[in-house]
Amino acid sequence: MKIPGxxxxxxxxxxxxxxLCAAATLFLPALPAPVLPAQEKPVxxxxxxxxxxxxxxxxxxxxxxxxxxxxxxxxxDKQFHGDLEGISKGQMLAAGxxxxxxxxxxxxxxxxxxxxxxxxxxxxxxxxxxSGGNFDLNVMVVPGSGxxxxxxxxxxxxxxxxxxxxxxxxxxxxxxK
Numbered sequence: 001m002k003i004p005g006x007x008x009x010x011x012x013x014x015x016x017x018x019x020l021c022a023a024a025t026l027f028l029p030a031l032p033a034p035v036l037p038a039q040e041k042p043v044x045x046x047x048x049x050x051x052x053x054x055x056x057x058x059x060x061x062x063x064x065x066x067x068x069x070x071x072x073x074x075x076x077d078k079q080f081h082g083d084l085e086g087i088s089k090g091q092m093l094a095a096g097x098x099x100x101x102x103x104x105x106x107x108x109x110x111x112x113x114x115x116x117x118x119x120x121x122x123x124x125x126x127x128x129x130x131s132g133g134n135f136d137l138n139v140m141v142v143p144g145s146g147x148x149x150x151x152x153x154x155x156x157x158x159x160x161x162x163x164x165x166x167x168x169x170x171x172x173x174x175x176x177k
Contacts, residue, residue, distance in 0.1 A: 044154075044173035044174060044175060044176060045173065046155075046171055046172070046173055047116060047171070047172055047173070047174070048169070048170070048171055049082070049083030049084055049115060049116055049168075049169075049170040049171075049172065050082055050083055050167070050168065050169050050170070051080060051081050051082015051083050051084055051167065051168060052080075052081050052082060052165065052166060052167045052168070053078050053079060053080045053081065053166050053167070053168060054078065054079045054081075054166070055076065055077070055078045055166055056076075056077045056078075057074040057075065057076055057077070057092065058074060058075045058077075059072065059073070059074055060073035060074060060075055060091070061073070067095070070095060071093055071094070071095050072093070072094040072095065073091065073092070073093055074091070074092040074093075074094065075089075075090075075091060076088065076089065076090040076091060076092055076107060076109050077089060078090075078109065078111075080111070080113060080168070082168075083115065083116050083170070084111070084113060084114075084115045084116075084168070084170060085113050085114050086111055086112050086113015086114060086115075087111070087112055087113060088109040088110060088111040088112070088124070089109065089110055090107055090108050090109025090110060090124075091107065091108060091109075092105055092106070092107035092126070093105060093106050093107070096130070098130070101130060101131065101132050101133040101134075102130060102131050102132070103129070103130045104128065104129040104130070105126065105127075105128050105129075106125075106126060106127055106128075107124075107125075107126035108123060108124070108125055108126070108142070109123065109124050109126070110122075110123050110124075110145075111123070111124060115150060115153075115170075115172070118148075118149035118150055118174065119148050119149050119150075120146060120147050120148025120149045120150030120151065120153075121145075121146070121147045121148060121150060122141055122142070122145045122146040122147070122150050122153050123141070123142035123145035124139055124140070124141060124142065124157060125139070125140055125141075125142050126138070126139050127139075137158075137159060138156070139156060139157040139158070139159060140155070140156045140157070141153055141154055141155045141156070141157075141172065149174075150174070151175075152174060152175035153172055153173070153174055154172065154173050155170060155171050155172025155173060156170075156171055156172075157169070157170045157171075158170075
């Protein structure tokens with residue numbers, strides 16, 4: 001028999017559980033969100049390209065607003081052979097005293113051609129120093145500069161100068177298609 005104004009046993013039990021749940025959320029630390037398996041992106045495979053290149057650099061006029069004759073400016077014109085077949089045009093800034101074996105340079109060049117069957121273009125950024133005749137040279141692909149089949153390219157290029165000849169070793173990745 002149900003007495004008016006009294007809750008049934010099941011209603012009373014449900015009410016107690018609801019109050020306990022509400023209290024638990026106030027006093028217990030929050031549980032971390034469940035960890036879902038990450039969507040793994042394919043790791044791009046590193047490719048290795050080698051070859052030679054011819055380079056011409058021509059002095060550009062000194063710019064008084066950016067260091068005058070203390071900062072040399074040069075136009076770059078390259079022809080790549082081997083795994084990279086193409087041309088590049090760019091500009092180099094240099095300072096120091098190369099006659100004493102101490103100098104530094106930065107350069108940007110834009111390469112257009114075919115890299116192991118992939119046609120397109122990309123930019124290379126150079127940063128180099130020479131001290132006591134020892135070179136420290138870093139050349140890397142400018143992020144976001146790849147176009148055509150070379151869109152998304154990343155990598156570093158090693159320049160080798162031996163016997164007056166220039167060659168390169170280029171380690172790069174391309175996104176999977």
